[in-house]
Amino acid sequence: MEEVNLLGIFISALLINNILLIRFLGLCSFFGVSGRIKASLGMSAAVFFVMTMASMVTWILYYYVLIPLQLEFLRTATFIIVIASLVQLEEIFMKKFFPGLYRALGVYLPLVTTNCAILAVAFLNIDYNFSFIRGLIYTWGVAAGYTIAIVLFSYIRERVELAPVPEPLKGYPISFFIAGLMSLSFLGFKGLFGL
Amino acid sequence: MIRWNEFTKGIIKENPVLILLLGLCPLLAVSATAINSLGMGIAVLFVLVGSNLVVSLFRKFIPDGVRIPVFIIIISTFVTVTDYLMAAYYPPLHKSLGVFVPLIVVNCIILGRAEVFAYRNNIFYSLLDALGMGLGFTLVITIIGMIRELLGSGTVFGLGNFVSYPALIMILPPGGFITIGFLIGVLNWYRQKYK
Numbered sequence: 472m473e474e475v476n477l478l479g480i481f482i483s484a485l486l487i488n489n490i491l492l493i494r495f496l497g498l499c500s501f502f503g504v505s506g507r508i509k510a511s512l513g514m515s516a517a518v519f520f521v522m523t524m525a526s527m528v529t530w531i532l533y534y535y536v537l538i539p540l541q542l543e544f545l546r547t548a549t550f551i552i553v554i555a556s557l558v559q560l561e562e563i564f565m566k567k568f569f570p571g572l573y574r575a576l577g578v579y580l581p582l583v584t585t586n587c588a589i590l591a592v593a594f595l596n597i598d599y600n601f602s603f604i605r606g607l608i609y610t611w612g613v614a615a616g617y618t619i620a621i622v623l624f625s626y627i628r629e630r631v632e633l634a635p636v637p638e639p640l641k642g643y644p645i646s647f648f649i650a651g652l653m654s655l656s657f658l659g660f661k662g663l664f665g666l
Numbered sequence: 667m668i669r670w671n672e673f674t675k676g677i678i679k680e681n682p683v684l685i686l687l688l689g690l691c692p693l694l695a696v697s698a699t700a701i702n703s704l705g706m707g708i709a710v711l712f713v714l715v716g717s718n719l720v721v722s723l724f725r726k727f728i729p730d731g732v733r734i735p736v737f738i739i740i741i742s743t744f745v746t747v748t749d750y751l752m753a754a755y756y757p758p759l760h761k762s763l764g765v766f767v768p769l770i771v772v773n774c775i776i777l778g779r780a781e782v783f784a785y786r787n788n789i790f791y792s793l794l795d796a797l798g799m800g801l802g803f804t805l806v807i808t809i810i811g812m813i814r815e816l817l818g819s820g821t822v823f824g825l826g827n828f829v830s831y832p833a834l835i836m837i838l839p840p841g842g843f844i845t846i847g848f849l850i851g852v853l854n855w856y857r858q859k860y861k
Contacts, residue, residue, distance in 0.1 A: 492839065493839050494695065495690075495694040495695035495839065495842065496691055496695070496769075497691070498690040498691050498694065499688075499690060499774060502687070502690070544746060544750065545746075546746075546768070547742045547745050547749070547771055548739060548742040548743065548746065551738055551742055551771055551772070552735065552738065552739070555734075555735065555738065586772075587691045587769050587772045587773075590768075590769060590771070590772050591765055591769055594768055594769070595765060598764075598765060638854075638855075638858065639852075639854040639855035639858060640847075640851045640854070641854075643687060643847075643850055644848070644850045644851035645847070646847075647844065647846055647847030647850070648843070648844060648847045650843045651842075651843030651844040651847065652840070654839045654840040654843055655835070655840040658838060658839065658840065
């Protein structure tokens with residue numbers, strides 16, 4: 472991974488290894504909130520905030536606390552608790568200083584805690600041996616990829632609501648097919664820039 | 667009088683995957699081969715049984731206000747145990763499941779059962795519930811894995827050669843979406859026809 476430059480990491484996280492469509496992380500929210508475009512935009516913004524904070528804090532915690540104390544086996548427990556408390560903190564912080572933003576994102580913040588994409592990015596930053604800056608760029612790439620996928624998906628879903636879908640396929644099955652087709656088109660980015 | 671339906675409900679009637687649509691991330695991500703699916707199913711079953719038993723055992727001592735963090739700590743303990751056991755005894759499986767083993771901690775099925783069932787019922791019924799739900803998950807993920815492996819590479823559990831021209835798309839990410847869409851669609855059709 473060392474010779475891959477920062478732009479490469481960003482593009483790879485954004486398109487080639489899109490977190491939702493290729494890596495299959497964060498699917499619960501993908502199908503849960505994508506019914507309306509406004510909700511998907513809100514969810515993406517919440518994911519962006521929490522993911523940035525979470526991956527920075529967990530990276531520092533892992534390399535400066537867990538490794539010196541040889542407590543690497545506590546990684547899973549530590550990360551999930553850090554993320555859960557971060558979400559709470561951000562909620563309080565936003566309520567106090569950015570009430571407008573809080574009203575827009577408030578409902579989505581608790582949902583983000585159980586979003587596996589957040590925890591996965593924290594783990595992957597460690598597994599790929601990223602430095603702090605690389606980890607941050609990777610995180611932003613993932614968050615941007617999440618936004619692209621979920622917003623496109625909710626546009627398509629709103630159109631399909633009016634389409635004559637066979638009765639047994641209404642609702643979730645047709646959404647899975649749409650996601651499959653989108654995933655197919657994202658596979659087309661494979662090999663871009665020789666990554 | 668033993669309520670056996672606590673066991674059987676998880677397999678068909680309240681199947682966590684097909685009916686409740688929980689735990690989608692591992693379901694789609696690791697189901698490209700039958701053996702990976704089975705491994706993931708057993709890992710989830712183990713964590714589910716362990717966490718349901720412990721939550722049920724301590725349900726009188728867990729204060730209501732902090733029950734979710736307590737559940738998360740209990741679950742992440744079992745996930746860490748699973749992670750290290752698998753790394754020690756089945757390294758190839760651990761390698762191919764990758765980040766999805768620690769991610770069992772945010773699998774909504776497990777937290778959901780702790781909250782909805784184990785926190786309110788005695789140990790015996792919690793065990794039955796966990797076994798039923800875990801087997802339901804294992805069954806569905808293994809079936810999806812078998813279908814994808816059969817159509818995608820022509821084998822089942824790495825054996826035999828049933829399809830002469832396998833469709834590579836089935837073991838790539840889009841195949842996962844399409845397979846589960848079909849399964850839910852068929853189930854819906856069956857329920858509408860024989861209600």
